[in-house]
Amino acid sequence: MHGYRYIEGTATLQVDRQRCVGCGLCTEVCPHRIFALSADGLEVRDLDLCMECGACARNCPVQALTVSPGVGCAAALLTAWTNRLLRRKVVGGCC
């Protein structure tokens, strides 16, 4: 197995190659190894492997990466939806 792919084209990760300074921190922290840094700049090898954990964007020194981060957990989302439906304040999450 090399990586579990999730649903095609849903990940919100975006790269601004103009901003990237090539520090390589994103390639280090990504738990799914989706970045490749070469002389041509930063490349996303496989977007469907992105789980939107946000580690890359958080540690990017120049905001070249944007992603809407969070935990991919149905139970957490279901709780959030129920709370919104019942107009309750949200406390806690999933794990």
Place this chain on the structure above:
Amino acid sequence: MATTTSTHDFWGTVGARIGLIRNTYRVVPGLYAVGSPGPESSVLVTANYKLSFDALRQQLSAVDAWILVLDTRGINVWCAAGKGTFSTEEVIQSVNRYRVSEVVNHRDLVLPQLAATGVTAREVKGACGFQVFFGPIRAADLPAYLQQNKHGDEAMREVTFTLPERAVLIPVELFLLAKPLLVTLALVFVLSGIGPSLFSLNAALHRGLILLEATLLGIMGGAVLMPLLLPWLPCRQFWLKGVLSGLAAAVVSWFLLDTGRSLPEQLALFLWVMTVSSYLAMNFTGSTPFTSPSGVEYEMRRGIPMQIAATCLTIVLWVGSPFF
């Protein structure tokens, strides 16, 4: 501090893994020593969930190091980083509170790579002078990482989700079902008792038991079979994977629970097993290390309406069958 675990730790691990003491299995935050560390020794940072702490210390039998245990409210590294308790602020505060700078004369911290979701390395450096190094994902790779002068290779940095890693999650999934199962049980018996004579206790018990068995088969399909078969089930959406693993369980139910049932009842049972399985499989997204929130939302908007429709159809068939 010991680098081996005791019988007491073993039973603690069992308790946490089945969910009994999962939310209270903690270590007191602070600075700990393994081996006989000196001012040059590495400082390894971790969460105060006891299983995280045990995973780390068991790998350090040949290492002299300091362990800085943060207060992550007893939550593991990755979840804590995602929830904001394994955070930049918590690292800075702990470094200052436990006076790490007076214990070592270097200014390096080694954090688990999965903490990068919650920790901005450059802000730690700016606030307390310590340089954050993101170490390997698995504690087992730490000795090699430290020997390689804090250089992690690709294999150390890629998250895995192997069969044993998936299997170990099953008990807690089942444990968490105890409460919803009780509620379902009550409904199952009420719905099973409805008939031409308004309500029959005999039918409630007899038919209720069969519906309960179908529910348990659905749980097998969605919370046991589907996690085990995860990479081999086609489709990317978990609710669909659950339909497939549920299909296997439903076929079993067709033959196992076939004791003179009418066709509507058989269909209801078949549908119910798959629905339960699909729902639980969808819930398993929260236990994997690769599902994105956008993807989960995408599949829930498709899966939940189907599950609701299937549940309604199940109820119509099941409650209606005594009248047919």
